[in-house]
Amino acid sequence: MQPRIPRPTGIAAIIVAMTLVTLAGLLLPAVWYEVLDRRDPGRIVLGLVCVAAVFTLYGRLLWLNLMRRTVPAHGIGLAAIAAVCWTLPALMGAQVGWGSALVVPVGLIAVVLPLRAAVLVTAAATVLTPAYGLVLGLPVLNVLYQLVGVPVGAFSGYVTVWLFHVVQELREARAELARSAVGEERLRFARDLHDVLGHSLQAVALRAEVAERFVERDRERVRGELVEIQRMARDSVRDVREIVRGYRATSLRSELQGMSAVLRAAGIRCDAPEVSPDLPAHAHEPLGWAAREAATNVLRHSGATWCLITVRSDDAHVRLEISNDGAGRRPAPAAGAAAGAGLAGLAERMAAVGGEFTAGPAGDGTFRLAAAVPRAVPRAVPRAKGEA
Known part of the structure; x- marks a missing residue:
């Protein structure tokens, strides 16, 4: 049994929700540490506000780009997310889980930026993110994860949006094919109707012209032409009925x-x-x-x-x-x-x-x-x- 395919907006909502769940796996453990272990109200409020801002802006940018509403100003939003995610580890401490925030922005690089710019930014982030992690004192294993995770995350974001757009275009193409098929059937019917009526009405017109020429000279000829016109008209009515009802x-x-x-x-x-x-x-x-x-x-x-x-x-x-x-x-x-x-x-x-x-x-x-x-x-x- 084939699964039911939701509408494009439903698929986009699922993609955004799953992406935010992934981000929660990167950011919420650090917030959980602040709440349970450090218990500093100022740090807790700062962490919650920054995480909420990242979640809101990230989800908004992803949704708009899935809906093909990309504008150059979205690059500013990506820069804001990167600034927050790179500042948090320095302020809150990279050793307590905030270091995972460094890879959060990479999923939007190829979604928000043009492809050529996205390739350059991804290459730069692949080098700078692990280097910044070493400066913050992250373990070597975490730095290696970032070295691999940055290009993989950027490529994953690009493929996700690309596949969504491909599915949407295929859906639109299918609807257009259906409309074309219905239109082709209408054209076929119109051609059949034209072939029958066009020939018959032309023949009737010719017979009527002949009758008009002989109306004063040969009434028997006119009577014969009128009889023929009646026969042709009846035949035309029958042919039209056959076309309409599909008798042919x-x-x-x-x-x-x-x-x-x-x-x-x-x-x-x-x-x-x-x-x-x-x-x-x-x-x-x-x-x-x-x-x-x-x-x-x-x-x-x-x-x-x-x-x-x-x-x-x-x-x-x-x-x-x-x-x-x-x-x-x-x-x-x-x-x-x-x-x-x-x-x-x-x-x-x-x-x-x-x-x-x-x-x-x-x-x-x-x-x-x-x-x-x-x-x-x-x-x-x-x-x-x-x-x-």
Whole structure:
């Protein structure tokens, strides 16, 4: 089972919280020593104020840079943190735990500064931090730790922010792919509609021009042209209906292959199942509707990472089931969107052919859409009032 991926702000908050916990491991033991052993109120207040200031400024700078709000003034904040962390050991005593504060600022070097400047500052800090530790009288083992910890800490901070930005860009790219897939489907529909109506209306216009030329000279010719115009208009209406309802060479296999291709382009794992060639012809169209509606819902209304499609057939029904893991992270609908209108319309379509339809969360973080069509040819059902 794949873990749920929080939103970018949630991931950023987790990174900041974990970083502050790491800083607490470096600074709080020294504060604890001041409180329990030295018990000097002045030193305790000074230590708490400095640690709180470092925590607040460090967390603020890290959050702003994760959110891509980097400004040159952040370098001043990094300098302030470095000044506090390098002054505390000299004032409070490096031997009682405050020496660990020397490596606190390194995690922000590559986060706040441009890359070239960060490399130079990290190289300088790698030399100066251990040297300053020796001046303060730190043990050799601590100095060796600083010698290794400074470049590792700077690189770790850089990689953390870089990975966060990569994940955010991949999320945005996936959303853009989903929008592109929906837009491509709209363009395909528009092309089909244009091909049918453009040709038909052009032919009607030509026939009308011919009738206009012969209106005074050959009424029989005009009557024939008008009859032809009527026939072409009826054919055009039928063709448009076929496009809108998906009657034109509708194949469940083609619909599922197209659906899986679109979802894979959007970064969602999906494979088209094998469809038996002996499915009844009348089952392809309504199940194709269900596949198209499911694809639209997965792309536009969920944060799914996988989609599973199954097709089964028994003596009574042909069944299509489509599941995805997006039920637990469904984004808010766009302003003005009619939530659930597509599913409601699909339920009406399935009922019109004597089929069965269910859709909703399955209770385990998945969303399940199931449609079934009788194998027997359904009786004609009167269309709803106003349906084209």
